[in-house]
Amino acid sequence: MTDEPTSRPLPVPDAVSAPFWQAAACHELTMAQCGNCSTFSYPPDPVCLACGSFEPGWQFVPVxxxxxxxxxxxxxxxxxxxxxxxxxxxxxxxxxxxxxxxxxxxxxxxxxxxxxxxxxxxxxxxxxxxxxxxxxxxxxxxx
Ligand SMILES: [Zn+2]
Structure with a gap:
């Protein structure tokens, strides 16, 4: 990283994506995993498209x-x-x-x-x- 401030757009984390960006800052790639069926989703949807759960309880886990x-x-x-x-x-x-x-x-x-x-x-x-x-x-x- 240079000392010059970047002109590139920076991520704007929200409540859902904040764990992804926190891990990225530590150079760790994570993906959201459904707490019901363990299927990964990127980005996570409000509904798990694999199991249909409306409460997938996404957890960002390292990949x-x-x-x-x-x-x-x-x-x-x-x-x-x-x-x-x-x-x-x-x-x-x-x-x-x-x-x-x-x-x-x-x-x-x-x-x-x-x-x-x-x-x-x-x-x-x-x-x-x-x-x-x-x-x-x-x-x-x-x-
Ligand atoms: Zn699921």
Missing amino acids: SGKGRILSWTVVRQALIPGVADLLPYVTVDVELDEQPGLRMVARLLDGMDVPLALDDRVEACFEDLAPGVAVPAFRLADE
């Missing part, structure tokens, strides 16, 4: 952060404020190992010069944006 690339996009235009200095960059749609269909989209930090293929292995990492604020990202993994 491996490992997964495979389902798709990716090269971002060449700053469609949100504060990211112009990152252009171009890659975002990946990743299925995490913990559960089929548990998907998360985040920036890939390997840059533009690496060849990508479907099913490439990645692992979560974090970008420190401000003191106590980090956002998940991914890096290509060797496995």
Whole structure:
């Protein structure tokens, strides 16, 4: 992290997402897990889509952060404020190992010069944006 304040948008935690962002600040990836059926959801919905519980009692639990690339996009235009200095960059749609269909989209930090293929292995990492604020990202993994 540089000493310069970031111009990138920062997360705005709410009562539901606060545990996710607290863990992210410590570079730990968590996912919400239904207290009724143990299915992960990202982000957590008011109703568990797996078991139909209206009181899923979501608990954010640590996950491996490992997964495979389902798709990716090269971002060449700053469609949100504060990211112009990152252009171009890659975002990946990743299925995490913990559960089929548990998907998360985040920036890939390997840059533009690496060849990508479907099913490439990645692992979560974090970008420190401000003191106590980090956002998940991914890096290509060797496995
Ligand atoms: Zn459930």
